[in-house]
Structures are given as structure tokens and as C-alpha cells.
Amino acid sequence: MNRLVLWNVDLTLVDVTIVSRAAYADAFRMVTGRPLVKLAPAMGRPDSEIVFETLAVNGVAVEDHHLPRFLDALTVSFADKHRRLAKDGRMMPGAGDALKAVSRLDGVVQSVLTGTIKGNAVHKLGAFGLDKWIDFEVGGYGEEVYPKATLLQVAQGRAKAKYGSAFTAGNTVLIGDSTRDVQAARIGGAGMIAVASGRSTAAELREAGADIVLPDLSNASEVVAAVARLTTLS
Structure with missing residues (x-):
């Protein structure tokens, strides 16, 4: 294997915002005994970061035990709602065809680099049948308290080890x-x-330095060509 393709999950492959918000509300109540008033915006951040800010903006004095307890509660509350994912969420346009097409490239490993905790990432993709294209063992996830750039390197290390x-x-x-x-x-x-x-x-993504910007994943051939262009076989 000599190509590693890492996919973001939310708003790249699936949109399950409604279910995620409900799971956060339940988890907040489980941990604090209070109703959730305000949920910190995701904006591409990991669950660990969202949890800290959500506790803070709701007036909870954050202590060391809060993060692991909240993440455990989030796992439980999300699992309880997994049947709602396909009903209340959606697969992003072209996601399934794009994953399938990329899987046919020589030497490719596909995994995820996501702010979502691992168990919930599996639920999100599994609800739409997208999990069959993903090696979850070599991904990077939201319970790992690292910047996403560091998680990328962690995922590369896991892929090398495997x-x-x-x-x-x-x-x-x-x-x-x-x-x-x-x-x-x-x-x-x-x-x-x-x-x-x-x-x-698209303009913001180009300005940030993306190599290639696509409107969405609806043209699978375009996605495959982009991956091929940005990888070299070793």
C-alpha cells in the first residue's frame, strides 16, 4: 500500500448535524445534570475542543474529569440515536461513488481524519454504507487531544505500522x-x-492553500484524478 487518502467526515461525507446536536444535549445533561443552553460551533474542530468550549459557555467550571466523562457520555448518547442518522441526516452528494472510485486506485488505503470521536465516526459512516471503504484502524479522531495537523501525522504513522x-x-x-x-x-x-x-x-479554501478545490464529490472521476495527481507511487 503506498497511497493514503484521509477523509474528513462531517459535511464532507455526511451531514448528521441534527443528531449530533441532540447527542451533545443529552451528554451535557448526563455530565452536568443541567440542560444545554448553547452548543459551541464545530467549525472543523475536534469533539474534545467543542466539549471544553461548550462547558465554558454554559458556565461550567471545567475540571480534569469533565472531558473523559463527556466523551463517554457522547458515545453512549450517539449510539442510542444511531437509527436516526439515515432518517435525519444525509450522505453528501457523490460521497459513496467517490469512495468506491478512489478505492480502485493502485495501492490506496482510505481512512478518516476527523474531529469526531472514533465510535461516532463509525456510526456516522455506517448509517450510509460508507464504512466498507474505510480502514478505521489507521485514522485520527476527536478524542485524541491533538491539533488536526498532528493527528494527520499520527494517522500516517499508524498506516506505516500496519x-x-x-x-x-x-x-x-x-x-x-x-x-x-x-x-x-x-x-x-x-x-x-x-x-x-x-x-x-471555494474562495476561502483556495486562499487557505488547498491544492485542488472541487464544488462537491458528485464527479467521482474528478475526485480520482485529483487524488492521482497529488500522490506519487513509491
Whole structure:
């Protein structure tokens, strides 16, 4: 294996915002005993960062035990709602065809680089049948309290340990929808395919330094060509 393609999850592959908000509200009540008044915006950030800010903006004095308890509660509340994902959420246009098409490239490993905690990422993609294209063992996730650029390097290390190939900026691609994804690719060492399917505009993604900007994933051939262009076989 000598190509590593890392996908962002939310607003790149799926949109399950309604269910995620409900899960956060339940988790907040489980941890604090109070109703959630305000949820910190995601904006491409990891769950760990969203949890800290959500506690703070709701007037909770954050202590060391809060993060692991909240993440555990979030896992439970999200699992309880997993049947709602396909009903109240949606697969982003072209996501399934794009994953399938990229999987046919020589030597490719596909995983995720996401702010979502691992269990919830599996639920989100599994609800739409997208999990079959993903090796979750080598991804980077929101419970790991690192910047996304560091998580990218962690994922490269995991892929090397599993597959025995070195993954570098020359054969790693990140596909995501936010300027934070672009920054992670630039700093962490990966080619960047940005899709303007989230809250960042195509102009913002280009300005942030994306190598290639696509309107969405609806043209699978275009996605495959972009991945091929940004990777070199070793």
C-alpha cells in the first residue's frame, strides 16, 4: 500500500448535524445534570475542543474529569440515536461513488481524519454504507487531544505500522471541507483536496492553500484524478 487518502467526515461525507446536536444535549445533561443552553460551533474542530468550549459557555467550571466523562457520555448518547442518522441526516452528494472510485486506485488505503470521536465516526459512516471503504484502524479522531495537523501525522504513522509503507506529503491526501482541514494538510504534510460542501467557500479554501478545490464529490472521476495527481507511487 503506498497511497493514503484521509477523509474528513462531517459535511464532507455526511451531514448528521441534527443528531449530533441532540447527542451533545443529552451528554451535557448526563455530565452536568443541567440542560444545554448553547452548543459551541464545530467549525472543523475536534469533539474534545467543542466539549471544553461548550462547558465554558454554559458556565461550567471545567475540571480534569469533565472531558473523559463527556466523551463517554457522547458515545453512549450517539449510539442510542444511531437509527436516526439515515432518517435525519444525509450522505453528501457523490460521497459513496467517490469512495468506491478512489478505492480502485493502485495501492490506496482510505481512512478518516476527523474531529469526531472514533465510535461516532463509525456510526456516522455506517448509517450510509460508507464504512466498507474505510480502514478505521489507521485514522485520527476527536478524542485524541491533538491539533488536526498532528493527528494527520499520527494517522500516517499508524498506516506505516500496519502496511509497512512510509506515508509522506508525496503520497498522502486529505479530503475535507474546511479551512482548518487545509491548514492541517499544509502543516501536517499532505496534499489537500478541498470540497466546498461545508461552511467554507471555494474562495476561502483556495486562499487557505488547498491544492485542488472541487464544488462537491458528485464527479467521482474528478475526485480520482485529483487524488492521482497529488500522490506519487513509491
